[in-house]
Amino acid sequence: MPRKPIPTLSGVFTPTETPAHLARDVIESALREAIMDGRIPPETPLRQEEIAALFGVSRMPVREALRRLESQGLLHIQPYKGAVVTALINQDAMDTYGVRLLLEPEALRLSLPHLSDTDLADASARLAALRKTRDSATLARLNREFHMALYRRAGNARLLYLIEQELEQEERFLRFHLSAMGTGHQARDDHEALLDAARSGDESRALALLRRHLSQAEQAIRHYLADQDNAESPAGDAPRTAGEPK
Numbered sequence: 001m002p003r004k005p006i007p008t009l010s011g012v013f014t015p016t017e018t019p020a021h022l023a024r025d026v027i028e029s030a031l032r033e034a035i036m037d038g039r040i041p042p043e044t045p046l047r048q049e050e051i052a053a054l055f056g057v058s059r060m061p062v063r064e065a066l067r068r069l070e071s072q073g074l075l076h077i078q079p080y081k082g083a084v085v086t087a088l089i090n091q092d093a094m095d096t097y098g099v100r101l102l103l104e105p106e107a108l109r110l111s112l113p114h115l116s117d118t119d120l121a122d123a124s125a126r127l128a129a130l131r132k133t134r135d136s137a138t139l140a141r142l143n144r145e146f147h148m149a150l151y152r153r154a155g156n157a158r159l160l161y162l163i164e165q166e167l168e169q170e171e172r173f174l175r176f177h178l179s180a181m182g183t184g185h186q187a188r189d190d191h192e193a194l195l196d197a198a199r200s201g202d203e204s205r206a207l208a209l210l211r212r213h214l215s216q217a218e219q220a221i222r223h224y225l226a227d228q229d230n231a232e233s234p235a236g237d238a239p240r241t242a243g244e245p246k
Helices: 020-036 048-055 059-071 091-114 115-131 136-151 157-170 176-180 184-202 203-232
Strands: 077-079 082-085
Touching: 020 048, 020 059, 020 136, 048 059, 048 082, 059 077, 059 082, 091 136, 091 157, 091 203, 115 184, 136 157, 136 184, 184 203
Parallel strands: none
Antiparallel strands: 077 082
């Protein structure tokens, strides 16, 4: 299958003059949003000179913005090639769900007995908004806020910080496992059932629902990656034998 042409950044951003004291944050935010919403697809090279010219700045704030984006897993910097946008669905996606499976049930267990009517109403409002939106950035934010509303009374600030970090990582590929992987309706049903269990204070049911929700998303990513590997393998490749390098 031929690759889609990689767009130039001049087709994504309108040239502008950026105040020097705002340059790093403006460039980071603009690139991040464009990567997240698909305007800058995976494997796109991000050249410092081009970005600096588009934003009317020197290369220094561009370099700093790219390093920040690399720390967020949105790109990787290759020797002699520079920054390249990473695939949104990769092993990191499965790793994210593996970490969430370890952390979030514990946060929910700790939080559940202390959730107030206000907390539950907050979670319900986020869920209602999730049903109405189709914007991927808004979906990601509301999804994070829904989960955190149920965990916020855990009484462990470090645990909540780690969970929120993982939820922010999930934003990179949320739109894939809601659309390309066909899990949108399942995610909505899971959220509604989880909120219902939280309202009733049914700890065992709530924890089982959360674990199933996260496990199913992890499996969807696993199958997606396997399908991608199969699609990219040349026709006629001999099957691997046990112990053969992958």
